[in-house]
């Protein structure tokens with residue numbers, strides 16, 4: 001029923017469904033799988049901290065023994081920086097300016113970005129109660145599952161490379177060179193890689209484990225938390241015991257690839273994930289709307305079974321600012337899922353999945369994240385390293401400067417001067 005993957009074809013407008021708070025473009029709605037900092041999907045390990053430590057102990061002695069703490073009394077004669085240009089809303093930039101006067105003395109004269117990043121970390125400690133409540137709910141939900149769920153295939157919960165992965169993939173990972181990776185991968189458009197990855201038996205066991213969990217939850221009268229706001233079906237693997245195995249999966253089998261292919265986009269520092277299975281078809285989720293993932297790097301592997309449709313469509317890599325810009329013809333790429341085969345892409349590569357109109361399709365999704373990268377990019381506005389439109393803007397700016405320089409040079413020459 002399924003066709004071969006990796007085929008590049010033209011396609012008319014991407015289809016999109018409505019739904020919760022979609023962000024619209026001229027021709028389609030584009031939804032982010034989740035928001036920038038706090039995803040609609042839960043963070044892994046209850047790991048909500050995106051930076052390192054934060055010490056927020058106001059009430060310091062005048063001697064300031066602990067130089068890393070905020071000071072109770074502001075330094076009145078300190079003139080705070082302005083932060084409006086960092087893409088913050090007005091109240092946040094004012095808050096930053098006020099908070100700056102309480103910074104430890106050692107930081108007061110640090111570069112502005114360093115101060116901003118320090119303060120941002122502190123403010124995260126004061127997450128809105130709704131988010132704290134959500135984390136608490138998630139914790140209780142997982143505890144409830146772990147206290148009584150009996151896995152069907154215990155062997156899936158411990159990494160077993162030979163049983164999980166096909167030999168070609170394992171060899172490439174063991175060799176651990178760009179050349180060995182490329183020898184098993186196709187890159188039909190820049191930044192999207194397709195390759196054979198999972199053993200058929202592993203795929204079948206994982207599907208049946210997910211179905212077993214659903215049945216158990218139904219019997220236990222437990223309302224299953226879905227992977228994200230785009231899915232009404234599917235399960236979060238991290239919720240029922242897969243966290244440790246998936247950590248290893250990412251550390252040993254995705255990070256080596258992402259270090260090479262997505263280094264400029266956080267691929268070298270992946271440290272958390274959201275792992276889930278989507279289930280598409282009749283009486284399930286039919287299609288996945290046009291969106292970007294809440295991930296730095298996404299692995300999407302088809303597990304089976306029999307189905308028609310469900311093709312992925314990609315429409316170019318964009319930063320937030322350029323999320324709704326049109327696609328260029330060379331960015332248009334359609335891919336037909338093949339069981340056992342993986343698609344690896346940048347989380348910000350705009351995509352969706354067409355209707356699975358017959359049979360059932362199960363896919364394993366790993367949204368891989370880097371807290372370090374997120375922290376670093378917060379104050380950045382130029383993503384020309386990977387955003388096509390930022391890159392174009394940068395080139396245009398350079399061209400304008402060069403032509404202005406040429407014009408000025410010509411004028412100076414005409415007036416009998418010299419250009420340096």
Ligand SMILES: O=C(O)CCC(=O)C(=O)O
Pocket residue numbers: 033278280288293300312351352353363365
């Ligand atoms: O159904 C698919 O294969 C796409 C799913 C997807 O893009 C996602 O869950 O982020």
Ligand SMILES: [Fe+2]
Pocket residue numbers: 033291292293298351
């Ligand atoms: Fe996605």
